[in-house]
Amino acid sequence: MTDNRNDDLDFREVNEEGEKLTSDEKVDAQDTSAKDSSNNDKTEQPQYEDVCFVCRRPESKAGKMFHLPNNICICDDCMHKTMEAVSQFDYNNLLNNPNLMNELNKNSGGFPNFGFFNMDGFNGGNNLGGGIPNSQKIKKKSEKAEKPVINIKDIPAPHKIKAKLDEYVIGQDKAKKVMSVAVYNHYKRVATDTMDEIEIEKSNILLLGPTGSGKTYLVKTLARLLDVPLAIADATSLTEAGYIGDDIESVVSKLLAAAGNDVEKTEHGIIFIDEIDKIAKKKNTTSRDVSGESVQQGMLKLLEGSNVEVPVGAGSKNAMVPLATVNTRNILFICGGAFPDLEEIITQRLNKQTSIGFDADLKDKYENDPDILTNVTIEDLKKFGMIPEFLGRLPIICTLRALDKDMLVQILKEPKNAILKQYQKLLALDEVDLRFDDSALEAIAEKAMEKETGARALRAIIEEFMLDIMYEIPKDENIGRVTITRDYIEGKASPIIEIRGESVPKLPKLNTEAAKEV
Numbered sequence: 001m002t003d004n005r006n007d008d009l010d011f012r013e014v015n016e017e018g019e020k021l022t023s024d025e026k027v028d029a030q031d032t033s034a035k036d037s038s039n040n041d042k043t044e045q046p047q048y049e050d051v052c053f054v055c056r057r058p059e060s061k062a063g064k065m066f067h068l069p070n071n072i073c074i075c076d077d078c079m080h081k082t083m084e085a086v087s088q089f090d091y092n093n094l095l096n097n098p099n100l101m102n103e104l105n106k107n108s109g110g111f112p113n114f115g116f117f118n119m120d121g122f123n124g125g126n127n128l129g130g131g132i133p134n135s136q137k138i139k140k141k142s143e144k145a146e147k148p149v150i151n152i153k154d155i156p157a158p159h160k161i162k163a164k165l166d167e168y169v170i171g172q173d174k175a176k177k178v179m180s181v182a183v184y185n186h187y188k189r190v191a192t193d194t195m196d197e198i199e200i201e202k203s204n205i206l207l208l209g210p211t212g213s214g215k216t217y218l219v220k221t222l223a224r225l226l227d228v229p230l231a232i233a234d235a236t237s238l239t240e241a242g243y244i245g246d247d248i249e250s251v252v253s254k255l256l257a258a259a260g261n262d263v264e265k266t267e268h269g270i271i272f273i274d275e276i277d278k279i280a281k282k283k284n285t286t287s288r289d290v291s292g293e294s295v296q297q298g299m300l301k302l303l304e305g306s307n308v309e310v311p312v313g314a315g316s317k318n319a320m321v322p323l324a325t326v327n328t329r330n331i332l333f334i335c336g337g338a339f340p341d342l343e344e345i346i347t348q349r350l351n352k353q354t355s356i357g358f359d360a361d362l363k364d365k366y367e368n369d370p371d372i373l374t375n376v377t378i379e380d381l382k383k384f385g386m387i388p389e390f391l392g393r394l395p396i397i398c399t400l401r402a403l404d405k406d407m408l409v410q411i412l413k414e415p416k417n418a419i420l421k422q423y424q425k426l427l428a429l430d431e432v433d434l435r436f437d438d439s440a441l442e443a444i445a446e447k448a449m450e451k452e453t454g455a456r457a458l459r460a461i462i463e464e465f466m467l468d469i470m471y472e473i474p475k476d477e478n479i480g481r482v483t484i485t486r487d488y489i490e491g492k493a494s495p496i497i498e499i500r501g502e503s504v505p506k507l508p509k510l511n512t513e514a515a516k517e518v
Helices: 004-012 023-043 076-087 091-095 096-108 160-164 173-191 215-225 250-257 292-300 298-302 342-354 379-383 389-391 403-415 419-428 438-451 456-475 514-515
Strands: 065-068 072-075 203-208 229-232 269-272 307-311 323-327 332-337 396-399 433-436 479-484 498-500
Touching: 065 076, 065 173, 160 173, 160 215, 173 203, 173 215, 173 332, 173 396, 215 229, 215 269, 215 332, 229 250, 250 269, 250 307, 250 323, 292 389, 298 389, 298 456, 342 379, 379 389, 403 419, 403 438, 403 456, 419 433, 433 438, 438 456, 438 479, 456 479
Parallel strands: 203 332, 203 396, 229 269, 269 332, 433 479
Antiparallel strands: 065 072, 307 323, 479 498
């Protein structure tokens, strides 16, 4: 027989290449292994709270957990209930019944390695901490970490925030001022949360504007510029609790996910709820309005501020999803919607006020007014279908102007990520210079005005006339410059194409007429 201790000793005294280690090398190896073990202990410290595998309550609510194999965690209540249920069975009679034991042995033989806790291969072998992914866990609060102090001097001023928005968003100066001041005050509310007894109330915002005027784009641009958690939700999928669709608390759940499941960061974030006009009260209906007025009533507690039970990592509450408590008192809500047919309500009200008497105006005075939404009042929104309690929690009402021809031309060429700059960069990769005449930009804007879909129409129009150019240009490597004119946009002529170093008098046909001839 060989001595296993000597074999183990010899194994530890050799390196990877099988050579004997000296005394100094042994000491270095021990130090390295000690450092590795200490580093592993640091990295293995849990960043998320343990969640009970049965009741899905986090450690902060359920208390200390029992740790079972495969990182399964069970809370004290569920463990006691399980033991009480198990103790009711008469195991002595079961074990003394040979027929029953034979049946159990037969059935268990066909399922090797089958068990309730055998979850090593779940999710590609990743350790999910008891089968629950980290996306459904709450970040554990560090005991040593202090609450971050925000310096008021470091808060970006409203004019700086607006200057950043001006680089991406054309026009809508009033909306950008309102958004800049709201975010600036939001930072100050966070900074002065526990400064004195005076509590600063938040000012939720309601954005009104026609489709394509830049409501969602304005908030998305703001999200990229600010270092604050921001979530963008859609009101069309919200329904009353108990019905198919997203629960009202799901909008806060998206903000929690955007903050990395950190409750403290979530409570200082911003939520933008788009398509808010879709939850207006349904008119002339006898069915239950589960996605209209009831959703407005359910959102009252969110807008005003209260402790809300939020599903972690899911859109609706269910028995298999942990819940986190989030206080919405310091969360800024921005609601936006196009509110179609609201112009008719405003026009009817204005015509009633000015159509009687010697100084009466014409009835069609406000029919083609692009700034008709600036005259909106709370009464108009009530008539549209928004309940007074909901509007009372949105004190700031901001309207966005419909885009005119000049604004569409500016959108094409002035922002940092303008559509024309994107195509110029695409052709620059082929060493081709793409240029647009001012008359061509006006023609594109005129076509977009006819579609009545705002800035969204610009992309569709440019894609249409750039198709032939993007297809034909890579065929000839000698082409150095392409100039788009108004005649080409209207289908009357071809674009001006120049060879590298000289101009070509006879231009190839690349417009839609040439495509029809083919």
